[in-house]
Amino acid sequence: MRSLYISLVSEFYKSKKTLAFWAAILLPVIVCGLITFGFYTGSEKILNFHYPPMILWAQYSGAALGVMGLLVMPFYVIFMAFSVNNIEHKNDTWKTLFAQPLNKFSIYAAKYLYAVCLIFISLFLFAALTYAFGYLLQVLVPKYNFDQYNPTAVLVNSYTKLFLASLGILSIQFILSLLWADFLKPMGIGFVGTIMGIITANVGWKYAYLIPYCLPTLSLRISKVKKGTDLLDFPIFTQEIWTSLIYAAILFIAGYFIVTKKSIK
Numbered sequence: 361m362r363s364l365y366i367s368l369v370s371e372f373y374k375s376k377k378t379l380a381f382w383a384a385i386l387l388p389v390i391v392c393g394l395i396t397f398g399f400y401t402g403s404e405k406i407l408n409f410h411y412p413p414m415i416l417w418a419q420y421s422g423a424a425l426g427v428m429g430l431l432v433m434p435f436y437v438i439f440m441a442f443s444v445n446n447i448e449h450k451n452d453t454w455k456t457l458f459a460q461p462l463n464k465f466s467i468y469a470a471k472y473l474y475a476v477c478l479i480f481i482s483l484f485l486f487a488a489l490t491y492a493f494g495y496l497l498q499v500l501v502p503k504y505n506f507d508q509y510n511p512t513a514v515l516v517n518s519y520t521k522l523f524l525a526s527l528g529i530l531s532i533q534f535i536l537s538l539l540w541a542d543f544l545k546p547m548g549i550g551f552v553g554t555i556m557g558i559i560t561a562n563v564g565w566k567y568a569y570l571i572p573y574c575l576p577t578l579s580l581r582i583s584k585v586k587k588g589t590d591l592l593d594f595p596i597f598t599q600e601i602w603t604s605l606i607y608a609a610i611l612f613i614a615g616y617f618i619v620t621k622k623s624i625k
Contacts, residue, residue, distance in 0.1 A: 387482060388482060391424055450541075
């Protein structure tokens with residue numbers, strides 16, 4: 361555990377000034393801020409629809425979730441996975457890294473966990489800012505009815521599903537960024553995979569859940585809930601989430617053997 365902790369802290373200090381780190385913080389602020397500004401400036405039009413509180417929250421939170429699930433999160437994960445490993449590629453420090461008196465598995469696991477932490481931070485901020493800005497809108501536009509519904513369940517469920525669904529993509533891109541030092545190959549494969557995933561998910565192919573790049577889009581589809589319960593209080597561990605976790609576990613192990621072979625070159 362000590363080796364893992366030291367390696368994890370080291371990853372933070374190495375990448376705290378990179379775009380991947382700051383994007384985890386800035387993306388939620390920018391996206392949620394723009395959506396909130398849109399709801400504020402377009403309040404008269406939105407109020408004319410007379411949305412019930414639950415539907416208003418669904419419209420508001422769904423705007424950020426739609427952007428995240430379809431485009432922002434997949435591309436951020438692709439870029440961030442490359443950025444975490446590119447530090448070693450750029451400085452040619454793989455061999456030096458594994459020559460340290462630390463457990464090799466801890467060094468590798470720390471890199472992967474750091475990437476997972478960046479995704480978690482980003483999605484946590486999305487959920488927190490969506491909640492906070494929703495109530496800010498209520499103060500700015502008193503005719504809204506945000507204060508008549510508690511969106512905690514839908515925000516927690518939705519962003520937890522999006523987080524778990526992104527682990528499959530992260531694991532693939534993490535391996536690709538271990539194999540190739542150049543930017544174009546892992547980013548190109550990730551870009552094509554994401555576009556293919558969006559298309560495949562939206563056409564309703566029954567085996568789309570087997571494609572990791574489809575999983576963020578599929579995870580945001582509202583599942584069936586029990587009769588008489590909150591329509592937005594849907595289950596987290598659905599088929600696509602289990603698929604993502606299986607991919608993540610298998611590819612995490614495969615990545616360890618790849619990186620240890622690379623370290624002795």
